[in-house]
Amino acid sequence: MTVDRGRATRRPYLRSLPTRTADRRGPAGAELSRRPERSERRLAPSLRAGVPRSGAGRRAAFVELGDEIRACRRCPLGSSRTHAVVYRGGVAPRVVFVGEAPGAAEDAAGVPFVGRSGRLLDAAIGSLGLSPEAFGIVNVLKCRPPANRFDRAAAATCRPFLDRQLDLLRPTAVVTLGAWALRSLDPSAPPVLRAAGAPRPGRTPPLFPMIHPAASFRSLRLRDRWANDVAALGHWLRSTAV
Numbered sequence: 001m002t003v004d005r006g007r008a009t010r011r012p013y014l015r016s017l018p019t020r021t022a023d024r025r026g027p028a029g030a031e032l033s034r035r036p037e038r039s040e041r042r043l044a045p046s047l048r049a050g051v052p053r054s055g056a057g058r059r060a061a062f063v064e065l066g067d068e069i070r071a072c073r074r075c076p077l078g079s080s081r082t083h084a085v086v087y088r089g090g091v092a093p094r095v096v097f098v099g100e101a102p103g104a105a106e107d108a109a110g111v112p113f114v115g116r117s118g119r120l121l122d123a124a125i126g127s128l129g130l131s132p133e134a135f136g137i138v139n140v141l142k143c144r145p146p147a148n149r150f151d152r153a154a155a156a157t158c159r160p161f162l163d164r165q166l167d168l169l170r171p172t173a174v175v176t177l178g179a180w181a182l183r184s185l186d187p188s189a190p191p192v193l194r195a196a197g198a199p200r201p202g203r204t205p206p207l208f209p210m211i212h213p214a215a216s217f218r219s220l221r222l223r224d225r226w227a228n229d230v231a232a233l234g235h236w237l238r239s240t241a242v
Contacts, residue, residue, distance in 0.1 A: 051167045051168065052168075055091075055092065058168045058169075058170070059091055059168075061168055062087075062091075062168045062169070065161070065164055065165065065168065066086045068161075069086050069161050070083075070084045070086070072084065072142070072161075074157050075143075075151075075153065075157045075158075077141070077144070077145060077151060077154050078143060080143070080144075080146065081107055081143035081144055082107045082108055082144075083107060083108070083109070083110030084110065084142045085102040085106045085107065085110055085111065085139055085142055085143070085144075086110070086112075086138070086142065087136060087138050087165065088111050088113070088136070088137050089132075089135050089136030090131075090133035090135065091133075092169070092170070093133070093134055093135050093136035093169055094134045094135065094171060094173065095130060095134065095135045095136075095171055095173045095174075095237070096135070096136045096137070096138060096166065096173075096175070097113075097121065097125075097136070097137045097174075097176075097177055098138055098139070098140065098162070098174060098175065098176050098177065098181045098184075098185065099113060099137065099138070099139045099140070099177045099181055099212070100139060100140055100141065100150055100177065100178045100179075100180040100181050101139055101140065101143075101145055101148065101150055101151075101180075102141065102142075102143065102144040103117070103148055104144065104148075105118070106139075106144065107143075107144035112138060112139050113137050116214070116217070117212070117214040118213075120213040120216065120226075121137070121213045124226075127230060127234065128230070128233065128237060129234075136169055136171065138162065138166075139181075140155050140159075140162055140180060140181055140184045141155055141158055142158050142161060150180045155180070155184060159184070162184070166205075171205055172205055172206070172242045173205055173206050173207075173208060173237065173242040174203075174205055174206070174207045174208070175207075175209075175210060175233060176208070176210065177210055177212050178192065178210075178211065178212030178214075178215070179191065179192040179212075181212075182195060182196075182209045185203075185207060186200050186203065186207060186209070189209065192211055193211065193225075196209045196210050196211045196225070196229050197209075197210070197228060197232040197233075198232065198236075199236055199240075205242075206242050208233055208236060210226075210229040210233065211225055211226055211229060213226060
């Protein structure tokens with residue numbers, strides 16, 4: 001099952017999965033009755049407590065998590081957004097790409113990476129030979145920040161959502177897109193221009209950083225860097241067990 005990138009629906013992130021609960025969007029400032037667990041260092045999915053073991057159970061939990069994200073008003077971005085941006089991709093992806101934050105196109109559609117950067121990312125994914133079922137895309141921030149400036153406080157609020165998404169999707173590899181995505185998942189990593197293009201050691205699941213696709217629009221040098229990072233990612237995926 002894959003997600004159509006067409007006109008957004010109430011749950012564009014897993015359009016083909018059955019939905020079991022209605023949209024619980026509340027008024028600005030309202031909080032959910034259940035608070036997520038505190039942000040913690042990534043653990044292997046098999047070690048995380050409370051993760052359903054069956055594929056059907058994880059899919060149902062992912063739909064419910066999407067509802068929770070869409071209803072979230074725990075930070076000011078929940079009041080300024082048009083849509084929360086949850087996920088697009090397969091229901092059991094081999095690779096999950098983690099971006100930084102939604103932009104204007106994503107905020108309007110409620111789907112990650114559907115604008116200019118998304119088209120470049122989709123072209124890269126196609127060149128890697130990943131089928132629509134084999135990849136997924138999320139963001140660290142689930143709501144668009146003002147002026148597209150990454151909001152570190154909001155990221156701390158969103159982090160439990162990201163952890164739970166990765167636990168339920170259970171990818172064999174995670175690819176970060178941009179400096180803030182890398183810093184969020186690997187705070188000890190060097191700056192992204194030094195780290196991008198090679199897997200990070202000692203991460204579970206394995207983590208491969210890349211520059212953000214939008215960076216390639218800024219100069220020919222960064223365009224070449226993006227192309228080289230995509231080629232390095234393809235070589236890594238083909239030559240390792242991930």
